[in-house]
Amino acid sequence: MTRHLSSLAFMENFSTKLELALKNLSMAQFPPDARRTMRKFTSTEVAALLGVTEAYIRQVAAKEQGPEPEIANGRRLYSLEQVLELRMALAANGRKKWMNPRRTGNEQCQIVAVTNFKGGSSKTSTTIHLGHYLALRGYRVLAVDLDPQASLTALHGSLPEFDYRGGDTLYSAIRFDDPIPTKSIIHKTHIAGFDVICAGLELTEFETSVALEMRRSGGTGFLLRVSQALEQVVDDYDFILMDSAPSLNFLTLSSLTAATGVIIPVPAHMLDVDSTAKFLELAASYMQILDEVGTSAHWDFAKFLITKFEPNDHPQANMSALMRQVFRREFALELCHQIYRRSRCADVEAESL
Incomplete structure (x- = not known):
């Protein structure tokens, strides 16, 4: 039997049509010179x-x-x-x-990875709301979009001089050949004290480049790429929040190595909790390999955050109770209020709502 639908023609046709439609919609609602502003x-x-x-x-x-x-x-x-x-x-x-909440003396910038390889677990929403919360309270915050889908980037509107097709993403600072300074890819947003490093499809090139580098050198130096890039700007911020892609790829592993703390958003649903268990199992196997080669990651804290929670939903309430029992002190609900005070996250015990 001959199949008549070409996969290449289908993908090219509708990607072009959809991109054009979205561009026309964007031009109609948001002119090129439009800039988002913060209310008074x-x-x-x-x-x-x-x-x-x-x-x-x-x-x-x-x-x-x-x-x-x-x-x-x-x-x-x-x-x-x-x-x-x-x-x-x-x-x-x-x-x-x-x-003045900004860090002083020996207080260090907290680099927080928001990660879970289950799509729809509210990683981007958590990163954005936490970042905005901290910025409104006077902290200097940098949000790093590590997801090629670039949802965090898109939700901050049209940023001046940003073009993900022109190499204006984190990949430009972490690539192995001719990386550029991290400061050159940081963009101001309409919220004072809240900056972003944008994402784009070119972030996927990191996976290929790492595979080629490992074949050439056989080392694990790629794990330090994100850490080295952020080290260039760490003195300018109190918090750096990394919005990870829904996968445990080389870029996510590199971000976990760079992190000083981790937040794992988990919706209170059986499938999401089951997926999180698989994520932890797979991550543990990777971390064991990293320990064996001497590049293990150490954090100040790691917290689970329930998202999309409806307290009147009986199955969700049961799943929330299960997670409270299992995670206990690693459980964080009122995250913004109970974690992050002058960068001393490790000393804070999360309470329930």
Whole structure:
């Protein structure tokens, strides 16, 4: 029997059609010169972000001790840049030294890998929400998109001068031949203090290049590529968050080697928990190999994070109870509130909701 449908023709035809349709839609809704902007914050919201009372914010504004807010309909409105300026001014000039959360002295930048090879486990959502949360509270955050599908990149809108087809991804900094400086591929976003390293299809080339390098040299030097790239910018940030692809490939292994901490998002469903068990089993086999060759990874912490949780769903509640029993102190639910305070993650015990 002769099959009439050419796989090559099908893939090329519909990839071209879909790309053109999405491009037209993007051009209609988001012109090339469009840039996402951050909304302004009321004095009530500023007080909540800084951990003070609204009366204190009004007092600061009345004494002109901080940036001058915009007045609209009788309300004071602050940009995020002004909130950050106010945070630093109050920390430097007053008794509120705690208001500046950025690391000092010997505190190290936390490099956190958000990983699980089960697709749809909310790795990207976790990375984005955690990164935004930390940036709003004054930390310097770099999000690294390690997924060729580039969802984290796309969710931050049109970034100035970014073109993944032009080699503007992490692969440019970790390739074996003529890597470029990591700082040259970092992009500012519309959120002050939140930068990104974008992703694109060229990240898949790392898998091929590693295979060729291992055939040539026979070593495990590829495991240090991500670590070496991030080391160039580690002094500029308090947190570096890595959004991994849904696979345990060479790039994911390299990111786990670079990490100081790991978050494993797990939806409270049987199939997702079963997949996570297989992920841990496979990862353990790889880590054993790394131990044997002397390139083992050591972390400050590793936490499991339940995602997509509906407490009124009986099967999900049962699965959540199972994970609480198994993971215990490695279980993290209210992640943003209970982990990450001045980079001392290892000393924090996660509590339940």
